[in-house]
Amino acid sequence: MxxxxxxxxxxxxxxxxxxxxxxxxxxxxxxxxxxxxxxxxxxxxxxxxxxxxxxxxxxxxxxxxxxxxxxxxxxxxxxxxxxxxxxxxxxxxxxxxxxxxxxxxxxxxxxxxxxxxxxxxxxxxxxxxxxxxxxxxxxxxxxxxxxxxxxxxxxxxxxxxxxxxxxxxxxxxxxxTMIDTLLANRSRFAPPDCWETLGLSDDGFIVVTMHRPANVDQVESLARTLREIGESARGLPVVFPVHPRTAKTLAGVARLPTNIHVVEPLPYLEFNYLVERARIVITDSGGITEEATVMGVPCMTLRDTTERPETVTIGTNELVGTDPGVIAPWLSRLFDSGWKRGSVPPxxxxxxxxxxxxxxxALPDRATMRRPGRSARPTPAH
Missing domain, CATH: 3.40.50.2000 (Glycogen Phosphorylase B;)
Known part of the structure; x- marks a missing residue:
């Protein structure tokens, strides 16, 4: 059947x-x-x-x-x-x-x-x-x-x-499976419009994504984070595809550093074209840390915890916290000492x-599809 x-x-x-x-x-x-x-x-x-x-x-x-x-x-x-x-x-x-x-x-x-x-x-x-x-x-x-x-x-x-x-x-x-998709489509990555309009080049820009409440729900905190990134980027352009949640708060930020370029959310192939060629990715997304790890791209996660520890212990990711004050020291490490080399998890x-x-x-109990020890029907009362 x-x-x-x-x-x-x-x-x-x-x-x-x-x-x-x-x-x-x-x-x-x-x-x-x-x-x-x-x-x-x-x-x-x-x-x-x-x-x-x-x-x-x-x-x-x-x-x-x-x-x-x-x-x-x-x-x-x-x-x-x-x-x-x-x-x-x-x-x-x-x-x-x-x-x-x-x-x-x-x-x-x-x-x-x-x-x-x-x-x-x-x-x-x-x-x-x-x-x-x-x-x-x-x-x-x-x-x-x-x-x-x-x-x-x-x-x-x-x-x-x-x-x-x-x-x-x-x-x-x-x-x-996220990596299945990445590997299957890597040859199809395509430059977004901002590649030409911003004059981007391989290893010559930073990608930022943020959507977690701790990073984007307060105007003052978001403004400080973006200011720290922009001022610590040593003149590199910063491409910031803005999630709709983030856009609501960003509208209240009076002024951004001139090297931060806000763009619309990008389709999958165009976004990963940027990630693969970025000097570093700064994010609060767990999935992007996985993609960056497989592509060997330095990644900085603006969170205090991660559900993907293998991207830190094995991969290219570093968990740096949500305090904007840590951004400058970590970017200095990237520019002055280089980033750690990662490998791909098993x-x-x-x-x-x-x-x-x-x-x-090949499930062992196809008749009920239930996991071992779990009954498909309530146990009759005795």
Whole structure:
């Protein structure tokens, strides 16, 4: 019997992570495997600059369902996603709900699926920052609490799951689907318009991205951070693609250093063209630290914690904190002493999507799709 899998997407990182999974499912189905899927877009990122271009560039098919939840508070988005996905499942249940990453859509659909007795698989299970002030950390914990099958990006994540009580048989260390997408598309990276208009050249500019509340929700703090970056860049142009959340605060900043160039959010291929050629990337995004590590680009993370420690212990990333005062010393280290050399973490080799689909097709309990030790039906009372 054909296994029907719901694939949940809602925000930019999800699009990047599900592309290789869909490609692997297509390949297995073409080879005769009994597997089918429904792509469900929650609409959590409703701005076409943050979603539409990714579908086109990464060959992701049009969604089977788009919940179009749009903007709102955490609770408003969660509720709207749950209601929309529940309606889909009540019309036709899938055999498995596959969620990726740690956005609101991930958590909301995982809980909704389990309440309707649809098993859940979590790609990037076990990732932890330890920082409960981050909405993403709550999403990770809640999602993993109701997950049946875990696909992890690192042995660190696998160990976190074992420590939390997840059975070893439910954990699959498969690698990183975000890196699958990066490696599959690296030859297609293309210069954005700002490459010519700003006169950029290889290793001759800095890329900045920020969207975390600690960095962008206060005008004064954001202004100081950008001032420190601009004044410490030693004249290099700083390209700053602005996330819609950041743009709201940036509108209140009276003046930016002249070498900071604010640009619109960039499509995947154009953004990574810049990252690959930058002198350094300064970010608060976990995913960008992974991409920079694989491309061997120095990376400075403006956060106090990271859920991707392998980018620091193995890769090119340094976790520097949120105090703008640390930016100048770290950039001085880059310019005067050079940056550390990193390497690529294990299994970040472009085949994670294939491993995930092969594992799904070989699950030990296909009849119920439940992880070991978890009953598909309530245990009768005695």
């Amino acid at each position: 054909t296994m029907l899998i719901d694939i949940i997407v809602g925000a930019r990182p999800n699009f990047v992570k599900i592309a290789p999974i869909i490609a692997a499912m297509r390949a297995r189905a073409d080879a005769g495997a009994d597997i089918a899927w429904r792509l469900i877009h929650t609409g959590q990122h409703y701005d076409p600059r943050l979603s539409g271009s990714f579908f086109e560039q990464l060959s992701i098919p049009e969604p089977d369902h788009n919940l179009e939840v749009g903007s709102g508070t955490q609770a408003e988005q969660t509720g709207a996603i749950m209601i929309g996905y529940e309606r889909i499942l009540l019309k036709r249940k899938s055999d498995l709900c596959l969620v990726v990453g740690d956005v609101t859509s991930t958590m909301a659909c995982a809980i909704t699926a389990q309440k309707l007795h649809v098993p859940v698989a979590h790609v990037e299970g076990g990732i932890r920052s330890g920082d409960w002030t981050m909405p993403e950390e709550i999403n990770r914990l809640a999602t993993d609490a109701v997950t049946d099958w875990f696909f992890t990006t690192s042995e660190t994540a696998s160990e976190a799951l074992r420590q939390s009580g997840a059975p070893a048989a439910a954990i699959y260390f498969v690698g990183n 299994l970040w080799d472009g085949r994670a999507g294939e491993r995930i689909v092969d594992a799904l097709l």
